[in-house]
Amino acid sequence: MSSRFLDRALVLAVASVGALTSSGCEREARDFLPPKPGAEVGHAASAAASAAAIASAAAMVGRYEHNAHAVSAGKRLWTWYNCSGCHANGGGGSGPALMDDVWIYGGDAGTIYLTIANGRPNGMPAFGSRIPKDQIWQLAAYVRSLAGLASADAAPNRDDAFLTRTPESFSDSQKPETVKPSAATGRPQ
Amino acid sequence: MDDARALPLRPRPRRRSRAKAQASDRRELLRDGDGAGSRAAAELERTWQDKPGLRGFLSANGHKTTGLRFVVTAFVFAGLAGIMGGLMRHQLATANSHLVGPDFYNQLFSMHGTAMMFLFAVPVMQGFALYVVPLMIGTRNTAFPRMSACAYWLYLLGGLLLFGAFATNTGPDAGWFAYVPLAGPQYGIGKRADFWNMLVTYSEAMGLMVAVDITTTILKLRAPGMTLRQMPLFVWASLVTSVMIIFAMPMVMLGANLVQFDRMLGTHFFNPAEGGDPLLWQHLFWFFGHPEVYFIFIPALGFVSAIIPTFARRPMFGHDAIVLSLITTGFLSFGLWVHHMFATNLPELGKSFFTAMSFMIAIPTALQIFCWIATIAAGRLVMRTPFLFVLGFFFILMIGGLTGVMLGSVPLDLQVHDTYFVVAHLHYVLIGGAVFPLFAALYYWFPKVTGKMLSERLGRWHFWLFFIGVNLTFFPMHILGLHGMPRRIYTYGAETGWEALSLVSAAGQVINDLGTLLFAINLVRTVFFKSERASADPWGAGTLEWSVASPPPKCNFFALPVVASREPLWSPPAEVTHVQGLSAQIREGLTTTVIDALPDTRYAYPAPEIWPFVAALSVTIWLVWSVWSVPGFAWGLIPPALAFLLWYWPNKKEAIEELKWEGEP
Amino acid sequence: MNGVHDVLSPAGPQAATLYQLWNVMLVACTVVFVVTIVALAIAVWRAPRATERAKPDLDPHPRKVATLRRSVVWGIAGSSVLLLVLLLASFVADRALSALPLANAVRIDLVGHQFWWEARYESHSPELTFSTANELHVPVGRPVLVRLRADDVIHSFWVPSLSGKKDLIPGRESTIALRADRAGTYRGQCAEFCGYQHAQMALVVVADPPADYERWQALQREPARAPETAQERRGLELVEQTSCAMCHAIHGTRARARRAPDLTHVASRGWLGAGAVENTPALRAEWIANAQKFKPGINMPPLDAAPDDLAAMSAYLGSLR
C-alpha cells in the first residue's frame, strides 16, 4: 500500500464524508419553525410577484424538497386537506394527474406554490388565506415528489395504510415539460 | 541442535527468492516442546509474529490482538455513549429545561441505548472471551482467527457508521428497540431507521461470527486432560453465552431486515392495513432482546466465578451447581420475552405463563449467589480491588434482580412498565450485573494483558466513587417511576414534582463521571508512565492463563500444557505435564475430543491475511449501498462475493509449507 | 396539567389492588435483600484475611462443606417458596383486576394521535355522542370502559392513580376498565415513546359527583355558543376563514374538520395542547400565534396574524364554555 495511494484514499474519504454530511444534514433537518417572514413569498396577486415567487423558490429547495421531514409533512397535509378528493393519490380524477410529466402551468416549486396559494381556473380553489405559507411549500415539495422530482432519499416510503400506489421514493423522476394551456378551455392542447 | 547461539528475532522476509525457498526445504523441521529459552521457542516467536507495517496491522489475526481490539474499541464507544447519558441527565435535571431540543434528545437516548447494548456490552464480553478463553484452555489461537478478525472490522466499521450517522443528524431516533410504526416506513422519516437496521445487521453478524469461533475453540481446542467437568467456570460461561447467541441473534437480524424490506421494498410485514401486525416486531425483537441481556449477564457471572476462588484462596464451592445453573439460565432466558409486552392486548392467561417463567429464572441466579457467598465464607479473603468490585456487584445486582422479580408480575408491570422504575431496574442489572464484574475482570487480568499492575489506591477510589455514584444516580429513579414519570421524555412540567429527585440523580451522575475519570487516569498512568513489571501470576490464581509470562508470548505456550484438575496451577498434573512435537515453523495447535479432551489431530492455524479486512469493507459497501438504493440490495452482493472468493483462494506458498507437516488421518 | 399522578396514592379499585401488590412485593424483596446482604457481610467479616502469596487451601473440609451445602439448599428452598408466594399474589391481583363489575359503565372511545388524546363519549343514540380531547370527565363510583385505538403510532394510556397502563396499537383494539371511587383530578401521561412530543402528551381524568358529571355531559352535547361581543364575532370570522377551520371542528359553525381536537367547548378545558400550556386568554393567544414555541414538533402550524386578530380569536375561543 504505497503512501501515494493512501493519500488519494484519504482525500476521497474526506470528500465523501463531506458530501454525506451536507446531504445528511439537509435531508434530516427537523426545523419546526418556518423561516423568517422576509424570506418567503407573500400572496402573489400580480404577475411581477409571481416572478419573485419562482425566483425565491429555488432558494427554498434545500429546505423543502431535499428535507425528509418537509416532504412527509406535505404528504400528511395532502391527506388532511383532502387533496386526494380531486387529484386521487396523484393519478388524477376531476383534478389533473400530478405523477406524470405533463404540467399545465409548470412543474417547478414556485409555480406549484402559486397554484395552491392563488388557485387556477377550472376548479383549483385558492388556499392562500387558509393554509400557512410553510405548509404550502411542504405541499409543493410533496407534489413534486409525486412525479419523482424531489430527491429520492427524502421522498417518503410506503404508507401504513391500504396500498394505493408505489411509494414516492420508488417513482422514477419524470422530466417535466410545460404544455401551453389553450386560451379557451384552459386544458392542454 | 542445542548450541545456545541466540537467534536474532528478525522480521519474516516478504519476498523469498527461489534459492532461499530451496534452502528452506532442506532446513530440518524444528518442533516445539522444550522451555522458554530454547531455539524452538525463538522460532515459535518468529512464526507467530504479525507482519510489519499497516498491511500487517490490518491482517493480524492473533486472538490476543483481536480480543484486545474488541475491548478497547468497546470502551471507546462506551465512553461516547456515557457522555450522551450524562447529557440526558443534565437535560432532565430541571423542569422545562431547554439544554437540548426534543429531536436531538430522541437521538441521544436512542444512541445511548443502541451504542451501550450493541456496541459496548456484547462486544466487550466477547472481546474478553476471545482474549482469555484460549489462554485458559491451553491453546495458541481460536479455531477461526480470521473470522474473528473479520468480525472485529465489521464491528469497527458498523460503530463508526452509526456514530457518523449521529454526527450528521441521522442518528436513530426511535429508541434502542425501534418499535415499528414509529421506525416504520411512514413515521420513520429520512434514513435514521435505516441506519439502525443496518447497525443491527452489523452487530449481529459480528456477534454470530465470534460466537461460532468461541464455541468451536472451547469444544475442540482444550488442553489434553481438560474434560468438560474440569473446564474453568469462565469458559463454561463463554460456552453458554456463545450457544445462546447462535440461537438468538439470527432472530433480530431477520427482524431488522424485515423492517428494512418494509421501508425500502414496500413489503407489509408490519402494516396492519395490509395483513401485517406491529406486535410481530415486538415478538421478533424481544425473543432476541431478553437473551441479549443474558449474553451480557452470563459472561459477567463467569468473571465473578473466575475471581472469587483466587481472592478466597480456595476452589469454588459447588462448581457443578454453578455450571448447571449457567446452562439453566441460558435455556430459560428464551422463554420470557413477553414480559416486555405485558401492556399490550395479548391474552392475560398467556402473559401469566411468562410471569411464572420470569420468576423461575431467578432461582439459578440465586443458587450461584449462594454458592459464591459459601465460597467466601469458607475462604481466606484477599481484599484487593477486583474483589471489592465483586462485593459491589453483589449489592447492586441483588437490588436489580429483585426489582426484576417485581417487574415480572403482570399486574405490577402495568403500573411500572415504561417508567423510570424500569430505567432504574435495567441500569441496576446492567451496571451491577455487568459493569461491576467487568471492572473487576479488568483489574484482575490487566497485569496479564499489559504486564503492569493497576494502582490499588486509585482502584479503591474508583470503586467507592462509582459505587456511590451509581446508587445516587439510579436509586431515586425507582421513586420517580412510582410517581408516574414515563420513560424517554425530554422534559417535564414543574407541576409534576419530579424535579427534586431528578436533580439528585443528576448529582449522582457527576460522581459517576468522577469515578470513571479516575479509572481513565489509572489506566493511562499505568500503561504509559509505570515501569515495574508484574510477575506471571501476581494474584496467585489457579487457571492456566497465569502459567505464562505477562504479557503472554505471541504463541501463548512454548509447550502446550496438560491438565489434571480444575485449578492446574494449584494442583499440577503428576506425570505428563506438557505436549511436544508441534511444528515451530508453521502456526500449529492440537485439537482434542469434545468430552474427554483426548489428543485428536494437529491443526494448522491460518496465517495472517488481509482478506478479513477486505471482506469487512466489502460487506460495508453492500450495507451502505442497500440503505441508499433498492438495487443496492442485489448488486451490492458482488463485492462481498469477490472478497470471500479471494479470501478462500489457497495461497501456494503456504500450501507447500504446510504440506511438509502433513499427516494422513 | 396538575392532578394526582402517583402509583402510591390510588383512587380506584384497580390502582388499590396494584398498590397492595406493590406493598407485598416490596416487603418480600426487601427481606430477601437484607437477609442475603447480611449473610454476605457476615461471611466477609468472619473470614480470615490472607495475601496473594498464601497457599490455596485445597483439602475438602468435609464438615465445613456439609454445613455450607445445607445452608445453600435451605437458601434455594426458601427463595423458591417465596417466589411461589409472590407468583400466587400476582395471579390473585391479576384476577382482581379483571373482576371489576361493569354494569352501567360509561363507554369512552379513546383514540391516540401524535401528541393528543381524542375521546368520544358513546351513548345509545348517535346524536348524543360528543367528542372532547385530553380531559375526560367520569362519574364517581360508576365503572368506565375505555376502548383504545391508535391512529398513527403506538401510544399507552396510563393514569397511575386509577389503573395500570394499556397500549394503543394501530390495527389492534383493546379495552381497559377503571373506576374512580373518590372525586378529584387524576393526571396521566402517554407511556410508550411516540415521537417528538411524547413528553407532553398528558391527559386528565376528572372524577365528578354524578350530578356534576350529568351537567358537564349536557353542556358538552350543546353546539358552540354564538359570539356576543364584536370582538368575539371578529374572532369567529377569523377562526372560520384562516387555517383553524382546516383541522379543527366547532359544532354550530362552518369549522368541521376532525384532524385536530374538537374546540366546541375548549374553554371548559384547563389546559391546551395535552398539558403543554394553561388555558388563559394571554397564553391561548400566544399558543395560537406559535404553538411550536411551547411544543416543538407537533402538527399545529404557527399563524402569522396581527396581535388584535389573535386577541379576538382568543376571546372567541374563551367564550366557548
Place this chain on the structure above:
Amino acid sequence: MGGRAVTRREATPASVPAVRKGDALDVSGLPSYGFAHRSLMWWGNAGMMTIEGVAFGFMIVIYFYLRDIARVWPDSGRVPALLFGTINLGVILASAWPNYLAQKAAQDRSLLRVRLWLYVCSLFGIALCAVRWFEFTALNVRWDDGAYGSVVWVLLGLHSFNLVTDVLDTFVLTAVTYSKPVEGKRYVDIAENCGYWYFVVLTWLPIYAVIYFGARI
C-alpha cells in the same frame, strides 16, 4: 499426488495415539487433519447451519403468525403454481446423489473423482438456480401485495440466498481443485461443503411445504 486409492479409515479419534515420552506427550505422529466432527470446519459448518436453521424456523413461524391473524389467506386470492416448486423439489433431492459421491471421493482423497462429481454438482446447481428463477415468476403474487406476498417472497428469497451461495461455493471448490498442490485440508473443505449441501436440500422440504401448501390447506 491424486488418484491413489487409500483404504478409508473410520474417523476415530487418535487413530495414531499420542506417545508418552518422559513427562511430555509427543503428538508429532498425530494426523494433521480429520474428516467429519474431528475437523474444526465441521463445527464451523454446524454453527452456520444452526444459524440459518433458526432463521428459516422463525421465518416459518412468522408465516403462520401472519396466516393466523389474516381473515383471508392468501389475501391476494391466488395460490402459487405447483409446477416449478415440485420440479425444484425433484431436482434438489436428486442433487443429493452426486453430492454424496463427491463427499466420499473427498474422504478417499482421490482428486479426479472429486473433480468429476463436483462438476456434476455444479450442473445440478445451475439447473436449480434456473428453476428457482421460474419459481419466483410462478408465485402469482408480488412482494408488496399484502402480508402474504411479503412473507412468501422472503421465505423463498432466504432459501434462494442459501442455495445460490452454496452453488457458488461449489463452483469455487471445483476451480480450486486445479490449484496444485492439493493438501489434505482442502479435501476436508470439500467434504464439509457437501455436508452443507445436505442442509440446503433438507431445509427446502419444510419451506416447500409451507409455501405451496400453507396457502392451500
